[in-house]
Amino acid sequence: xxxxxxxxxHLRSLSIVRTYDAPRALVWKMWTDPAHVAAxxxxxxxxxxxxxxxxxPGGDIHMVMRAPNGxxxxxxxxxxxxxxxxxxxxxxxxxxxxxxxxxxxxxxxxFEEVGDRTVQTLHARVLTADESALGPLGGMEAGWSQSLDxxxxxxxxxxxx
Numbered sequence: 001x002x003x004x005x006x007x008x009x010h011l012r013s014l015s016i017v018r019t020y021d022a023p024r025a026l027v028w029k030m031w032t033d034p035a036h037v038a039a040x041x042x043x044x045x046x047x048x049x050x051x052x053x054x055x056x057p058g059g060d061i062h063m064v065m066r067a068p069n070g071x072x073x074x075x076x077x078x079x080x081x082x083x084x085x086x087x088x089x090x091x092x093x094x095x096x097x098x099x100x101x102x103x104x105x106x107x108x109x110x111f112e113e114v115g116d117r118t119v120q121t122l123h124a125r126v127l128t129a130d131e132s133a134l135g136p137l138g139g140m141e142a143g144w145s146q147s148l149d150x151x152x153x154x155x156x157x158x159x160x161x
Contacts, residue, residue: 011137013125018148020120022155024113027120028085030151031109036158040150041065043143050074057082061090085111091127094136103129103137122148 020027030036034051041048042065050064061077077092088111093104103126110121122144126137 007126007129007131007134007137011126011134011140013123014141014144015121015123016141016144016148018120018122018152019114020118020152020155021116022118022159023116024085024111024118026155026158027111027118028088030155030158031088032084036154037063040154041147042150043139043146044150053079055079055082061092080106087111093128094133101128103133105140120148 030040032053032055034053037053038048038051041051041063045068047066048063049066050062052060052062054060057079059079061079063075063077065073065075067073073094075092075094077090079088079090081087081089088109089106091104091106094102096102106125106127108123108125112119112121124140124144129137
């Protein structure tokens with residue numbers, strides 16, 4: 001089902017800008033090294049025990065987030081564009097048990113070095129979804145914001161450790 005058929009306009013896309021006290025190469029690594037991604041991906045109180053990433057155009061992504069109640073939430077994806085260390089584009093999707101796509105999102109990240117800091121812009125655009133995805137898509141901004149808070153803590157830990 002197309003987005004226009006099921007999802008209200010305000011849930012179709014979002015942009016979040018964050019500035020990190022870290023060089024761009026480190027922020028890039030936080031997004032492309034599975035060990036780092038596992039440490040920060042997912043909203044507060046979620047973990048991501050499974051992270052497989054083939055970081056190249058067309059490379060696959062597979063992750064499993066674990067909710068506080070222990071339920072695993074698998075999703076897949078593909079890297080669309082990689083322009084290290086400036087731009088990263090990936091598509092991620094969640095499927096129903098029958099294999100049909102529940103929703104698919106294209107995430108575009110830009111990393112700009114400003115002195116010894118990095119300005120990161122995340123733009124998420126819903127490509128497809130059905131009506132049953134309204135709940136997760138309604139929480140997309142909060143989920144990304146909490147994930148990026150965790151990313152910031154991981155950057156601080158890495159630069160101080």
